[in-house]
Amino acid sequence: MREVLQSTDAVGDEVNGILPSSLPTVTELALALVVLLVGWFFSKLVVRLVGRTVARRIERPSVTRTVLRGVRVAVLFVTVLVVGAILGLSGGQIFLSVTVVSAVIAVVLAPLVSSFINGFFVLADRPYEIGDMIEVTDEGHRGFVEDITMRYTKIFTLQNTFIVISNSEIQQRDVINYSAEDERTRISVAFEITYESDLEAARRHAERSARGVDNVISGGPDIRIGSARYAAAPVCTVQEYADNGVLLELFFWIEHPYKQQIARSAVHTAVRERFLDNGIEFAYPHRHHVFDDTSGVGRLAVDSRGDPDSGDETRERPSTVGGADSDTTGTSDE
Template identity: 25%
Template sequence: MRRWLCGLTVGLAICAVAAYAGEDGSGGQHVGDTPGLEQPGGEVSASQVPVEQPAKVESAYGDMAEPEDFSGNRRPVISIPSQRGSIRDYQKTVNFARLSSPRRTWESMLRLMDEYSQEVQENGFTYANHARLVYLEEQIVNLFDLREVAPSLRSDVGMEAAVYLRDAIAHFDLPPSDTLPDRTEAFKEMKDGFPGIWNVYGSPIEISYIDSGEFKGRFQFSLYTALNARTMAQRVEHHTYVYPEFAGLREAYFNTPGPGIPDVLIDSLPGWMRRDLWGMRLWQFSIVLILTLGAVLLVLALKRLLRACSQRLPRAVGSALWLLLPLLIIYLAGKLNWFFSEHVFLTGKVLRIVHYVEEGVALLSLVAMILVGGGVLMEIIFLAPRFDKKGVNSYLIRFGLRLASIVVAAVVLLEGLQRMGFTLATVLAGAGVTGLAVALAAQESLRNIFGSIMLLLDKPFKIGQRVKVRGHDGFVEEIGLRSTKIRQLDGHLACLPNEDVARADIENISERPFIRRMMNLALPLDTPSDKVEEAVQIVRDLLAVHEVPRTEVEIAANPELEDRPRLVNEEINQPGYPPRIFFNEFNPASLNLLVIYWFHPPQYWDYLEHTQRINREIMSRFEEAGLRLALPAQRLQLAGDPSRPLEIGSREVNGDEDDLPLAGLREAESPRREPPASGSKS
């Protein structure tokens, strides 16, 4: 849990940086003058725009509707689609955002925004008109080319652009809409080499032809227009509104709380809470901070509770409970993102930062939940009694689930990054470069991982088995992704890289069906032949199966065994494996008897107990028969020294030291010194 919480913190920083970086982009469709309702020649004023007269305003709507009466007496009604109506009735009752030509797109924007503006300014955002406003917003967003915008941000970006755009053009009188081409004229111009981008009345407002995507073959306001609509509105806000009924649109949209926040609460706030900061009010920032802090405290409280509960529950249950933490984070992030967008109405960079942070937190929590969920699933599977937790199959299942969870988490991460606005090509390119760097830096580790896969698939040994690998004799304790751990017979732990283990010759001692014993009994060279045959028969009798009565201890433990004698040597007389005893060799100093038998089952300590019993019986029976085992002998012969002739033989001595055979040798080694001559100095 600590790992994915650390990853969560890093993800927050990455998402915040991405939000700032993505906000500065303008779509890359234009190079030229600063966007706005200004041209290189100077400002565009109402007197400079070629218009007929204010009375001719209705021509801007073309044949879509009758002239609007902004006094409120008459206005066109855009119906909410009925779920029971047929498709044909649905199309008749609903005025869609018509995108068949630049002219239709412009007229649709005017009509839909006029309807939206009047609804918001008259009634605000309430639960009563929520469905109607949502439907209008969906139609308005379809007017803009937002293919390069994050899918989760398209609704907010499109609506902000539409509000700023409608506010900007409300400062000017509108010329007839027939100055923009219809569908036939637009395709004719493109056929004649026109680039497929039309500026509305010579302003930076662009309508472009869409050649791919969901709206292929339609006409929408360009991404350049959507991203720069705020700048356009700011540059003309010093002009007087020609249509004052739109003067309160921006205030109503950006600074009016949604239905989830009572208007009475906002009205009761002090004046300093209504001050502007980054295009928003201080009360909006206050709500964001309070709710975010509350969500963090709730998550920390749940974490503390889970830590206390998991210590008292079984491991599998405790691990499953930890899944509640990322689930809560995902739920809170989604709810906060929705509340900030639909009720607090965050806008601009603040909205994007909050959005990226919350989307990043939810995405990382989902990835963490998938990875942790894989471990929980393993614990649940291993609860079944037929699964051996230390077997190779368990490690293969564990490796497969871990790999599957990593793959699923990677797919979810890619989808989440695309939803946040990162293109798949960029993500894959970054992943490719990163993967190449990691592959070059981790060649040894990757080889060991592939070696572990081969070990898990080939199964040359299992956990707990005794093996011999590269001189290491011991029991396998663990098969990891990088190494295999063997507990040697001397107690030392050996960690062998899986690459080396996969290529080495492996001797699996635990897989033997029996323990074979081969021993040699050496008899002296002077043993008669009949004694040799007697020795062979003694060993055969000792190794044969024979019955012995039960001991009192065995009978007391189980009275039913009183009439059932115990079979001795049954474990070395299995079908196909009888004991083999032969007089097979004349050694330089002995006669050799070869004894071979196979002990079943291959239990080492039982084998040693049986071996000890057989050895004692052989010694006892040989002593009774007068048979001796030959001792290692070595014969030395000294030659070439006439002063020390070698005498072979034996004689009894009385204990006189001078009579011992080595007495002369001592005298030879220590000759007597002659007395000094007379008259000489001593």
């Protein structure tokens, strides 16, 4: 029993050593508030002072912003320690407070932990950067990366809206980066021409039509993608001899990826106008019905009546058409 009392007294002495001996005075509270405000504004000032140096050394906007956020958090943490000392809190109390708050955050905000981890991989792997044009393929979101944090990625879409996607979610999706290395993008349009049209002339006019469209690269050195090289000028190729005509596909490069729809529409219009001027027809479904000796037998019934006042009637009996044994039988009833 005596040992239990002694251990209880020891715990009480430790707790008393952690807790403040007296409540803070009004002066101490006011001073702590002033220090907190000064620390808040000082953290902003530090970020401004070191911002250019950090940006010049790192040369990556996303990492630069993350580092500056860490600098500000560090300044604020030191400010909290100073405020705690003014209020008479010991180091053990501050450590205990931080531990309790961290435990609460870990329990309540556990789903955010994965976002922070994936945010680290986003910053390390560099799949996209601030200012890049990306597309989340499964959702159809396309726009420019506005900000990358440890928790989320903010996208400014081409529809003038903001989309915020957590890093844990965007890491599991297919993301297309249109401006990672080179903004030049290759797109294509497909169309069919009739078999009666001049195929080589159609390909030649299609390529010339694309060259005259704004934002389309009309020529120059070949564009290299990996180990392959592609002609910079528009190229029209035969894709298939389809049921209704010859399927052609026109490939061309544009300078800016965010003008894909505009460039594609302009090329469609230019090709149509040039084809009309040069007598090249677009194909559409045709159906030709041919009847000969091998077409089978079809039966036709015609019933025509004469003048009802005269009482004459003329009827055509069923007959066969399309074959060699076709005959027509007619009768007249009075």
